[in-house]
Amino acid sequence: MDKEDLLYRYFSNTLNKDESKVLERLLKTDMEFKAQFEFENDLKRVAKEKQRNDLKNKLQSFEDKLAEKRSYTAPYFLKIAASILLLISTIWFVYTNFGGVNYDKLYASNFETYPNTAYSITRDNTINSIERQAFVAYETGNYQLAIEKFNQEEVKDYFYFYKAQSYLNLNDFKTSKLLFSDIIDNDYPYSVESKWYLSLIAIKQKDKNSAIKYLEDLININTYKVEEAKMLLEQIH
């Protein structure tokens, strides 16, 4: 049994006595194994903490609902008046928040197509594979063809990002948004970069709250477009 299997069996509580002894011995003699064991043990604790915090938030939302129920129920005419007031404030809010910012301009001044860093196209590359054709099309700005070629080839994790880029360049925001979200959900390559492009799409679509969320994520992750994200956040606030 290899070391990975041994850890797997430990964390799924299926170690037998002999395997437990091997594990104990390795923990004493193999520092690399010990480090991996401690990492996964910490992960177990952290997964519990995350569940606990999520649950606590859920219970707090029950509490908030109970507080809402206990609060004063207004008569019908007051509810109508409140609705009208809410409508007026919403119009005012939309006007003041979106009226002052030129979202199209912000998008245009920040958007740049991500360069091909995944596949090396060299002049003496005689193998004209479909993947090569896809990236040649991408690099030459023929995004429709790039998508067709990406779809013909067996999918590799990084294709999703370049497909999303291609759709974005064709102004198909809906499809590119779905692909970028999928990259983040699955932790495919370029997931941090995808957040940047999702923030730009949100700006283009005047979805201020989503833009803020993605930009704040980028600032927290602190690896890609951090300064740009800070600046953009200031501009849309």
Place this chain on the structure above:
Amino acid sequence: MNRRDTLITIEDLKQGSDEALHTVYVANRQKFINFAKRYNLSNDEVLDVYQDAYIAFYENVMNGKITKFTSSISTYIISIGKFMIFNALKQKKKTTNDNYDFLLEKNDNELIENIEIDATLLSQEQKLLYEHYSNLGKKCIELLDLFYYRGYSIEDILKHTHYNSENVIKSTKSRCLKNLKERIFNHG
């Protein structure tokens, strides 16, 4: 036992339905508040302990330490809550009475001795890990949660999720762990 939560079974809670979670929360809340009044705690503190005790109870249902109800749900939550108040008062020395054992009666001890009440705080390394773990994609979090928190085997995960094969699950898990390590390594 409260009328509303008598209909809730361990299986209902184990399935993780929000409805069961909500029903049990509401059904036992006032009883807990009434019980906690005697401990000189603010309303917010009482609700905080109630939620923590409820979470500890729920965790023990999920991890299989509570397999059948030998008492009413409210008795479990109150016993766990007493234990937590006991610890909190000990730390804060909020009352002048240094003997807190009066809080925990024999029945409480019997009820909670077989269950797990983990009140340890995260270490610095774990806090960093938590931050990066929380920022993983939701599919990675879901898979790592099933494996490390719920203790599912790869076969269990295959049975309960949309993955096509055990190999896909294993390689996805390895990729998620690798991503997590890289994020920690890159951002300290």
